[in-house]
Structures are given as structure tokens and as C-alpha cells.
Amino acid sequence: xxxxxxxxxxxxxxxxxxxxxxxxxxxxxxxxxxxxxxxxxxxxxxxxxxxxxxxxxxxxxxxxxxxxxxxxxxxxxxxxxxxxxxxxxxxxxxxxxxxxxxxxxxxxxxxxxxxx
Amino acid sequence: xxxxxxxxxxxxxxxxxxxxxxxxxxxxxxxxxxxxxxxxxxxxxxxxxxxxxxxxxxxxxxxxxxxxxxxxxxxxxxxxxxxxxxxxxxxxxxxxxxxxxxxxxxxxx
Numbered sequence: 165x166x167x168x169x170x171x172x173x174x175x176x177x178x179x180x181x182x183x184x185x186x187x188x189x190x191x192x193x194x195x196x197x198x199x200x201x202x203x204x205x206x207x208x209x210x211x212x213x214x215x216x217x218x219x220x221x222x223x224x225x226x227x228x229x230x231x232x233x234x235x236x237x238x239x240x241x242x243x244x245x246x247x248x249x250x251x252x253x254x255x256x257x258x259x260x261x262x263x264x265x266x267x268x269x270x271x272x273x274x275x276x277x278x279x280x
Numbered sequence: 281x282x283x284x285x286x287x288x289x290x291x292x293x294x295x296x297x298x299x300x301x302x303x304x305x306x307x308x309x310x311x312x313x314x315x316x317x318x319x320x321x322x323x324x325x326x327x328x329x330x331x332x333x334x335x336x337x338x339x340x341x342x343x344x345x346x347x348x349x350x351x352x353x354x355x356x357x358x359x360x361x362x363x364x365x366x367x368x369x370x371x372x373x374x375x376x377x378x379x380x381x382x383x384x385x386x387x388x389x
Contacts, residue, residue: 199378201326209318209326209369211378223377226281259325263316263371268328268337 166190166269168260173274180250180278186243186260186271194218194238196264200245202256203273212258213245228254250278282306282374284381291387292360300384301352302370308351313372315353317346321366329368330355360388 172184184200200212213224213234222234233246243260257273283305292298300317302309309315317330328337330346333353343359353370365388370381 201380203320208367208383209320209380211371211380214378225377261326261328263328263331265331265335268331270325270327272325 166262166267168262168269168271170258170260170271170274173258173276175277175279176250177280178251178278181246181248182250182276184245184247184258184260184274184276186245188241188243188260188262191262191264191267191269193241196262196267198234198236198243199261199263200232200234200243201259201261201270202254202276203259204253204256207256210256215243247276250276252278254278281377282372282379284370284372284379286368286370286381286384288382289385289387291389292357292364294360294362294388296360297356297358298360298386299349300355300357300368300370300386301349302354302372302381303352304372304374304379306374309348309353309372311348313353313374315346315348316371317344317353317355318369318371319364319366320369326369357386360386362388364388 167189169187199214215234231249235244259273261270318326320326329340334346
């Protein structure tokens with residue numbers, strides 16, 4: 165069974181940093197491109213970032229470019245999102261997801277709240 | 281980045297058929313945008329229904345089908361069930377990145 169479990173969300177002050185993690189199991193993580201998607205309260209889904217299977221290629225939404233960094237550790241089947249210079253508008257549930265046609269799975273999400 | 285637009289809300293009768301569409305500000309949506317469709321219910325994580333325009337996952341009910349229609353991606357729900365009431369989002373690839381649509385709230389009533 166494919167499982168994605170996010171962790172690391174919490175309350176952080178504006179300008180602060182946070183590192184999210186996503187533990188993967190039940191599929192060949194090292195072969196799968198991975199994504200982070202966020203869902204702010206009362207808003208729609210927003211794609212945040214994606215990374216290719218070996219970590220050599222990454223892309224970001226304009227709203228987080230230069231502040232967020234996606235990475236992965238294929239030896240530990242783990243995906244990360246380093247978030248710096250956080251703003252109130254970054255408040256959301258953050259999901260990791262694979263859009264791989266074989267798996268198409270999402271985690272349950274972790275809540276990030278940016279507030280003073 | 282492109283703006284991807286969906287109908288804000290649609291209502292369908294139980295057993296009825298409804299079509300959701302997904303259009304891009306940059307022009308026609310084609311198979312080269314590899315459209316996806318997701319279902320999200322309140323308090324739950326999204327679930328992938330359709331990938332690459334029209335392919336269902338093993339868990340996707342056959343009443344959901346994806347296509348291209350008039351320059352847009354489309355999701356058709358045939359034989360709506362009460363449990364299909366949810367928010368539906370499309371996603372397309374654009375310049376190596378992804379963009380979600382604005383979402384459609386489907387009510388089964």
C-alpha cells in the first residue's frame with residue numbers, strides 16, 4: 165500500500181523558517197517525481213514545487229520561488245520542503261503527492277500557520 | 281504563470297450527468313498539457329481521479345471520464361451519486377511546472 169506521511173507543520177512567526185518532511189512507503193520512491201501542494205483555508209489547491217526522481221531538477225511556483233527549497237533523500241525515502249521568509253499568506257495545509265500514473269497518491273497533509 | 285479557470289459551481293441530480301471544464305489563459309488545453317482531475321471532500325486530502333487527459337486510476341469509478349472538449353479539458357460525471365458531492369480541481373502542466381484550476385464545487389441535489 166502506497167503511503168505518504170507529512171510532518172513538520174507548526175505555528176511560526178512571519179519571517180521564520182520551517183522544514184516539512186514526507187515519509188514515503190509502499191512504492192519505488194526513488195523512481196517517482198514528487199510534489200508539494202498547499203491548501204489555504206477557504207481557498208483552492210495551489211501547486212508549490214516538484215522534484216524529479218534523482219533530485220537534479222526542481223521547479224517552483226512564482227509565489228514561493230527564492231524562499232522555498234524542495235529536496236529528497238532517496239536512501240531514506242523522504243521528501244523535504246525547506247520554507248524560509250515565511251509570510252501570513254503561506255498559511256495552509258501542505259500535502260506531498262506523487263502524480264506518477266502508477267501511484268497517484270497524496271498524504272494527509274501537515275498544517276503550517278504563519279502568525280505573530 | 282497561466283491562469284486555469286473552472287466553473288465555480290455546478291449542480292447535478294442524482295443519476296444525472298454533468299461536465300466540468302478546465303480552460304487556460306494561454307490558449308487551448310491539449311493532451312500535451314497532460315490534464316489531471318482531482319476530487320476533494322471537506323476535511324480530506326485530494327484524491328487523483330484522472331491523469332493524462334482520460335486515464336482512470338484503479339480506484340476511480342467508471343462514471344468519471346476525462347476528455348478534451350472545445351479547447352478545454354473536461355471531466356464528465358455520468359450517473360451522479362450522493363457521494364460525488366465534492367470540490368473538483370484540474371491540473372495542467374505549463375512550462376515544466378504545474379497549475380491548478382480554480383476548482384468546481386459539485387452539488388448532487
